[in-house]
Amino acid sequence: MAALLTAAVAIALIMMTKGTKLDSEGYVGKRTIEINDGQMTPEALLAMGRVSDPQMSPDGQYILYGVSYTDVKENRSVRNLFLCSPDGSWTAQLTKSGKSIGNARWCNGGKSIAFTMDGQIWTARIKKGKDSWSLGNLRQISDIPSGISEFKLSPDQKSLMYITYIKGPVKKPSDCYQDLDKADAYTTDDLMYRHWDHVVTEIPHTFISKFNFKKEKSVLQENSVDILSADEQMFELPTEPFGGLEQLDWSPDGRYIAYSCRKLTGKRYAFSTNTEIYIYDTDSGSTSVIGMKGGYDTDPAWSPDGSAICWISMERDGYEADKQRLMTAQVGYTAEGPVFKDIQDITSEFKYNASGPVWSGDSGSIFFSALAEGLQGIFEAKRENGRWVISRITGEDAWYDFGSPFHVACSGDGERTLYTTWCSMDFPTEIAAVETGAQGVSYRQVTDENGHIISRLAEHKTEARMIKTVDGKDMLTWVLYPPHFDPSKVYPAILICLGGPQGTLSQGWSYRWNYRLMAAQGYITILPNRRGTTAFGQEWTEQISGDYPGLNMQDYICAAKALKAEPYVGKTAACGASYGGYSVYNLCGVHGDVFDAFIAHAGIFNEEHMYMTTEEMWFPNFDNGGLHECAIDPRTGTEDAPCGPAGDGVTFGGIMQGGSPWSNKPEAVRHYALSPHKSVTNWHTPLMVIHGGKDYRVPVDQGLAAYNAAQMMGVPSRLLVFPDENHWILKPQNALMWHREYFRWLDTYCKE
DSSP, X not given: OHHHHHHHHHHHHHHHHTTSSXXXXXXXXXOOOOOSTTOOOHHHHHHSOEEEEEEEOTTSSOEEEEEEEEETTTTEEEEEEEEEOTTSSOEEEOOOOSSOEEEEEEEGGGTEEEEEETTEXXXXXXXXXXXXXXXXXXXXXXXXXXXXXXXXXXXXXXXXXXXXXXXXXXXXXXXXXXXXXXOOOOBOSSSOSEETTEESSEEEEEEEEEXXXXXXXXXXXXXXXXXXXXXXXXXOSSOTTTOOGGGEEEOTTSSEEEEEEOOOOHHHHHTOOOOEEEEEETTTOOEEXXXXXXXXXXXXEEOTTSSEEEEEEOSSTTOTTSOOEEEEEEEEEETTEEEEEEEXXXXXXXOSOOEEEEEOTTSSEEEEEEEETTEEEEEEEEEETTEEEEEEOSOTTOOSEEOOOSEEEEOTXXXXXXXXXXXXXXXXXXXXXXXXXXXXXXXXXXXXXXXXXXXXXXXXXXXXXXXXXXXXXXXXXXXXXOTTOOTTSOEEEEEEEOSSSSBOOOSXXXXXXXXXXXXXXXXXXXXXXXXXXXXXXHHHHHXXXXXXXXXXXXXXXXXXXXXXXXXXXXXXXXXXXXXHXXXXXXXXXXXXXXXSEEEEESOOOOHHHHHHHOSOTHHHHHHTTOTTOOOEETTTTEEOSSOTTTTOOOEETTEEOTTSTTOOOHHXXXXXXXXXXXXXGGOOSOEEEEEETTOTTTTHHHHHHHHHHHHHTTOOEEEEEETTOOSSOOSHHHHHHHHHHHHHHHHHHHOO
């Protein structure tokens, strides 16, 4: 069958290419890579295919997904479409385009697909024979001048919503003076004038339009409707910098759209995380809200029968790492629109953060993923006797990170198959199936895009180790040992300082901080889940806020000392990015002689300057000492006073700023007094500084200042700046440069 499919795809490509924009010029596909003695290299890492966005066909017979492959020489990646069977017995490549294809969705009852390419929506008909497939009738459905980044079809597939960009609050010269079209400048009168890696001259908006998979260029600006009203044009939908169409959901009848939005601008936006779930009526154009005063409300999902809605919610405004509660509400329908009642937190007794909720087909269960005790598992919330009961589906012994299911198949004998994705520290994301029934739970991998590389790599050992902290708590620490590890020998080590500051070192796979790659270079790789990590309950997570220089720094030192007590651990480096970079700069001044080298990527060096140059102000305000502050109500623009249980709010300029450098709150005063830049006279250990020039979350001058300080202190130091990268290093050749310089520095100071 595979041979027939391959032949069919080849024919299809000829059919689609003729007279269309879909051609193979610039195509990047799977390639082999040289592997010597089983050693993983940065080149092997970049050669791997990146599987994403699987979609089950309406009849449950096929999975449509995308794979991106990288051409380092051309410094680009291209994403194409594939099909596979749910049992993994065959795969077929649907496109060999030189331009990336994304957001592919089944339409026309599974006879066609719609997708994005070149910033527009396209459709192609799928023709299925007895043992083969073909593609044809390629059409460009949209013609939106500013382009389309994502779209989502309505349940009846007669309409779609799509994301495009409109003019934002920051003005370019030509916005103010038409004769200055060649001037390069921007002007603003408020905060949030830049975000993540761009100046906010444009913002995302979501539009709806009729959809006809047969009619070319039927989705136009003039026949599209903006979900946001005329007086809401400066609000983002979806919320930047990472929000997408997972923040909007069609009701089963297609009349309503639930969406998450932070309806604030300027300083209020910068200091708040208060998004709400709004309901847009496509018939009347009216909007209502599920009022939840507090922080983030995201990821709305209607039940298939329309009787309920669920979403993820945080209780406190201004705090990005509050517990992620799974909320539900019953939905009633009136002539004026839906009515929401019986709103409840169904995870009130659940210790962990819920994410990615997905309803079962019968509307009786909600599947979601959660990081629990260092592993991301799949959980089910099921209605039983009028109450919600939560159970873990994937076992604690399954050392994988699972995504939320994208499809659940049930058989008549009570067995279920959950189609999802998984990865681990050993392999990148692949499509997988989780099968449950009377015999328990089993797992199988459906795709194997990288088996031709992974199978040739030398195996290594991973250990889950519990290390005692200075206050006697147990801290899960993953330890990866080099291939062919021999305990009678001595190995250099790398201790990873986690970013965030809230997050988890789980079984995830990264194309930047890849721990298997580090172990493959001969390093014992140490991953402590220090205070602030999110998979061990809210108390462990929240301890770090207001205590950056405190217990979590001691957690790192405890982990390093515990491993260095082993006879096989030699020189040890501490490396980290973002808050992990802050951790490195802090450890530089307090570690004594625990570490032999440091690498800080995109790290915070001067906390005072950081507060005045970053963009999302709620982030430093809360964590730098502004705990327990009251929330800003976006509907009134006011805050309650006194704030917090002790009335400890601090207001400057009409904004709560208890975590600012000018606050007199004890937590803030201590925080800034212990900023890493205050201890540079204690620095003596070799330090490498890496930063992106377009990083607006932790601006590049933080890295430059740290490097300059190291130079002035006479500390061996090296600076690596990527002028065109943001908080991450994304371009292929830049990524390869990053890895080569990273290991060059470590090899210099940690290997004998």
